[in-house]
Amino acid sequence: MTVIDVRGTTALKLRRRDGDLRGAQSADFAARARVVAADAAASAAAVDADARFPEEAITAARAQRLLGVLVPRDLGGEGASISEVADICYRLGQACASTAMIYAMHQTKVACLVRHGRGSAWHEHLLRRLCAEQLLLASSTTEGQGGGNIRSSAAAVEYEGPRISLERNATVISYGAQADGIVTIARRSSDASNSDQVLVAFLRQNYSLEPVLAWDTLGMRGTCSAGFRLRASGVAGQILPQPYDRIHAQTMTPVAHLTWASVWTGIAAAAVERAQSFTRKAARQANGQLPPGAAHFTKAHSSLQMLRSLVAGSLQRYERASCDERALASLDFQTAINLVKVDASELAVAAVMSALRACGLSGYRNDSEFGLGRQLRDVLSSPIMINNDRILANVGAASLMSAVPASLTE
Numbered sequence: 475m476t477v478i479d480v481r482g483t484t485a486l487k488l489r490r491r492d493g494d495l496r497g498a499q500s501a502d503f504a505a506r507a508r509v510v511a512a513d514a515a516a517s518a519a520a521v522d523a524d525a526r527f528p529e530e531a532i533t534a535a536r537a538q539r540l541l542g543v544l545v546p547r548d549l550g551g552e553g554a555s556i557s558e559v560a561d562i563c564y565r566l567g568q569a570c571a572s573t574a575m576i577y578a579m580h581q582t583k584v585a586c587l588v589r590h591g592r593g594s595a596w597h598e599h600l601l602r603r604l605c606a607e608q609l610l611l612a613s614s615t616t617e618g619q620g621g622g623n624i625r626s627s628a629a630a631v632e633y634e635g636p637r638i639s640l641e642r643n644a645t646v647i648s649y650g651a652q653a654d655g656i657v658t659i660a661r662r663s664s665d666a667s668n669s670d671q672v673l674v675a676f677l678r679q680n681y682s683l684e685p686v687l688a689w690d691t692l693g694m695r696g697t698c699s700a701g702f703r704l705r706a707s708g709v710a711g712q713i714l715p716q717p718y719d720r721i722h723a724q725t726m727t728p729v730a731h732l733t734w735a736s737v738w739t740g741i742a743a744a745a746v747e748r749a750q751s752f753t754r755k756a757a758r759q760a761n762g763q764l765p766p767g768a769a770h771f772t773k774a775h776s777s778l779q780m781l782r783s784l785v786a787g788s789l790q791r792y793e794r795a796s797c798d799e800r801a802l803a804s805l806d807f808q809t810a811i812n813l814v815k816v817d818a819s820e821l822a823v824a825a826v827m828s829a830l831r832a833c834g835l836s837g838y839r840n841d842s843e844f845g846l847g848r849q850l851r852d853v854l855s856s857p858i859m860i861n862n863d864r865i866l867a868n869v870g871a872a873s874l875m876s877a878v879p880a881s882l883t884e
């Protein structure tokens with residue numbers, strides 16, 4: 475007599491159904507991202523040449539309701555996973571690096587609000603508004619000449635009864651002037667130490683931005699990452715309830731590094747695609763004879779493969795660990811999630827450089843269908859967007875302590 479394991483079968487069916495639903499949702503996000511990527515690609519050259527905000531692409535992202543996808547359904551969002559958001563960053567990165575980086579930085583802030591603002595009425599209300607109105611959030615971590623030294627703040631939150639205020643020399647805020655709100659770190663109070671920090675969210679009507687530094691750079695020109703003196707005020711409820719050191723380890727660093735790496739992988743993919751079209755065209759025009767730089771195309775392709783595996787593997791590791799605070803806080807995980815930023819940026823630069831070598835002069839020209847100047851200038855921001863040497867110095871001691879893995883996959 476055959477015993478049917480009803481519970482097992484039902485569970486399997488449910489898992490299949492959930493898998494199908496997730497698959498359908500991912501496909502839907504991808505389709506919407508393609509629409510935005512088309513607009514972003516159409517204006518990418520002008521955004522770069524004029525160092526202007528990619529208005530068309532961000533308007534399209536709002537129209538496709540991509541700004542609130544990470545927010546849980548009960549707060550008006552679509553409950554997207556970090557992997558689904560990273561895939562959107564990758565697709566936008568192929569079209570316009572500035573648009574993609576703006577999207578990545580916005581989603582990093584949303585991830586912090588979603589994970590660490592739960593249960594806070596002010597932040598849950600903000601997340602509902604963000605979905606309903608497709609609000610764009612900017613990030614302020616850099617302060618004065620401190621650059622990427624994020625775990626040390628000078629400016630402090632000042633309290634006056636239930637009201638708070640903050641004045642900060644925010645020397646780099648991407649799309650600061652165009653954003654609907656800013657999420658910033660600060661010292662908990664005027665008597666707190668530099669590393670005793672909080673994360674605070676302010677909406678446009680709560681702050682003023684006095685320009686202090688322009689943004690005239692090699693690449694990422696459309697991120698409009700100018701410097702401002704930020705003067706903000708609000709209520710104490712705008713401070714996220716959890717200490718920043720926990721937010722930094724569990725969400726800010728992992729999501730920033732994974733979404734930035736997805737953008738850089740998109741830039742590399744665009745460069746490899748151009749090198750592929752060039753190599754094919756040159757070979758066709760030479761009766762199948764490959765152009766001199768063809769070996770560089772293979773290298774570019776290989777760097778891209780390594781990059782995609784690195785980012786995909788790191789996304790899986792983060793999503794597996796994300797419900798386990800001990801795993802997220804572990805030396806091993808923190809070292810790995812910091813090194814993914816370093817390795818992804820170096821691999822992305824290598825892929826674009828090899829693609830340029832594969833295309834030769836055609837890649838070097840700005841007026842060629844195979845021109846790679848923009849991709850190269852954009853991707854060169856990656857090793858210094860929080861300097862890789864700063865990160866390596868920070869994880870150096872930690873990686874000395876963490877055990878060499880016993881098994882290949884765990």
Ligand SMILES: Cc1cc2nc3c(=O)[nH]c(=O)nc-3n(C[C@H](O)[C@H](O)[C@H](O)COP(=O)(O)OP(=O)(O)OC[C@H]3O[C@@H](n4cnc5c(N)ncnc54)[C@H](O)[C@@H]3O)c2cc1C
Nearest residue numbers: 613614615616619620621622646647648694858859860861
């Ligand atoms: C494309 C892009 C977008 C960014 N967007 C944002 C954003 O939205 N919000 C944000 O807060 N930050 C942003 N940043 C800044 C970033 O977070 C780091 O602060 C920045 O990359 C510097 O990192 P670093 O200090 O590790 O490296 P480096 O730039 O190599 O600086 C090293 C050290 O040199 C010193 N230094 C740097 N500049 C000077 C100077 N002019 N004069 C004297 N000493 C100096 C500082 O002590 C600094 O720590 C962005 C950076 C990039 C490249």
